[in-house]
Amino acid sequence: MSRQPDAPKPIDPPKRVLxxxxxxxxxxxxxxxLESFGYRVDLAxxxxxxxxxxxAGRFDAVVLDLTLADGDGYSLLDALRAGDPLLPIICTSGRCDLDARVKGLRSGFDHYLTKPFEPEELEALLARELCRGVHRGAPRGDDRPVPDRERWSIHEGERTLVLDDHLAIPxxxxxxxxLCLIHRLGPDTVTRxxxxxxxxHSQHYYSDSRLHAVISRLRRKIAQATEQPAPFDSIYGAGYVWTRITRSGGG
Structure with a gap:
């Protein structure tokens, strides 16, 4: 495997990939x-x-072979998702049948690559996952409305919630x-x-009142900045869900 002549410039700062x-x-x-593209890679x-x-440390993304000598990959996937539901995790597997791919995606992998695969495809998926917060909701080149476009977007790199591509809330x-968690898992309800x-944090860190205070402050911040309702709802006894609010072609 060698880096292609038109490969992107190295990542700055480098992202750490397991x-x-x-x-x-x-x-x-x-x-x-992957190192030739500027990633810091740990191989396990x-x-x-x-x-x-x-x-021993934090990673920005994980590339996980589903079939390992000491495990099938799914137990490690469960542990990764429990620790960080937003962590980009890409599965690589020799199983290419539909049932295996569907099981992998439903279990929590962001992508399922079947072997053999081109390494350039893996790197492209990694780059897209790591940069999705920067590109999500990027401003358009003109002011023409887009039919059924979601009004709210999350800019992870800038750590802002953006309304209609221009009003940013830190x-x-x-x-x-x-917000990233409930947006990523929507339209499913995300449990407390x-x-x-x-x-x-652990379950003991957030009492009901502490978590409620965090959500209430966020609601007030959004309402004060935009006079618009927050893009999520509380489902009593169940959790929270992202509310997709769109603008029609006339608004």
Missing amino acids: VVEDDAVGGPQLARF TGEGAARARLA LTETELRF SAVIRGLG
């Missing part, structure tokens, strides 16, 4: 390829080694993580426990 792959040849080759050759790396890290895991 590659979990027990192929003695393919794993190091893939790691070197099994589930146990991956858990040790994850316990967010705290906690508010950003909350899943929200707490997404915020990076």
